[in-house]
Amino acid sequence: MDILNLIKNRRSVRKYSSKKISDEVLYSILEAGRWAPCAGNIQNSRFIVVRDFEKKRQIANACLEQEWIDEASVLVVVCSDTESVKKHYSKKGKMYAIQNTSAAIENMLLCATGFGVGSCWIGAFSENELKDILEITDEIEIHAVISLGYTESPPLPTNRPQxxxxxxxxxxxxxxxxxxxxxxxxxxxxxxxxxxx
Ligand SMILES: Cc1cc2nc3c(=O)[nH]c(=O)nc-3n(C[C@H](O)[C@H](O)[C@H](O)COP(=O)(O)O)c2cc1C
CATH class of the missing domain: 1.20.5 (Single alpha-helices involved in coiled-coils or other helix-helix interfaces)
Structure with a gap:
């Protein structure tokens, strides 16, 4: 698939089958995140992989009760060591930290699409609740949760402006x-x- 078609074929998938993602595919998706562009190459992005069902259920609740999330084979919680970016780019640090994790997220979503794995970028969550569940220390920010899994019912494309x-x-x-x-x-x-x- 050429890159533009790959981009156009990515959908936010919110219904997953029980088929598991292999570790090989998962690690390739994570690798795509690691190779994203990054301001000053400071590398503030951190990724917590969650496969445990009970934890996924708790995360779904912390994501403002988006219950479908626990059906995903794997969740990747994308965190940021934002302080490290602020040290280099005081005023722009916050913005660059978010842009860096966002580039990593999109790389992972596209890589997942290439493997036939459905995904969704989830931004609606209680940061405090997620921090408790995952034992994340105070100075680390959470920027997103990504759900990953196979689907038998790929959603239709959503609208884009002309x-x-x-x-x-x-x-x-x-x-x-x-x-x-x-x-x-x-x-x-x-x-x-x-x-x-
Ligand atoms: C920053 C951000 C936060 C999002 N948060 C959620 C979310 O919490 N729950 C959800 O179901 N989708 C979420 N989405 C997915 C969007 O709803 C989706 O990308 C948009 O509707 C376009 O659909 P598409 O991804 O299928 O093209 C989020 C997307 C982004 C970029």
Whole structure:
């Protein structure tokens, strides 16, 4: 699958079958997270792998009772040593720490898609509750939970805005791409010629 199709094929999966993810596949997905780009290569991302059902159930409750979460074969709780980033980039540290973990998360979701594994990025959770369940120390932040598992009912694609509603060229608000505009004009002229107008 080419990379754009892979990106377009990723779905947030919230219903999983009982099929387990092999350790080989899981470690490849984690490896994709490790190789994400990272501001200053400071490496603030940490990953807690949870396979134990009872713990998954507790995590599902801590994720504002999203009960479907415990059906996933594996959960990866994505944490951040944000202080290490703030030491280097005081003002921007917080933002970079989040961007670093987000890049790792997206890498893992895409890698999972490539293996035919469904996933969901989960951001709705009580950080305090998750910290208690996983014995995470005070200075570490939790940025996300990722659910991973196989599904027999892949969801339909969700909507995305049209390119021309979210993209500008050369300056804010300019929707005309000067590389494409002459081409559009050429096509319009051709259409007018064909239609005899
Ligand atoms: C930061 C973030 C937080 C999210 N939190 C949740 C969540 O708590 N529960 C959930 O079911 N989906 C969550 N999602 C998934 C989004 O709902 C989903 O990506 C969006 O609806 C688009 O659907 P798609 O991923 O299938 O393309 C989250 C996604 C992101 C990026």
């Amino acid at each position: 390119q021309n509603t979210i993209m500008f060229f050369e300056k804010w608000g300019n929707k005309i791409d000067k590389n494409i505009a002459p081409l559009n004009e050429k096509i319009k002229k051709k259409v007018r010629r064909v239609l005899g107008r």
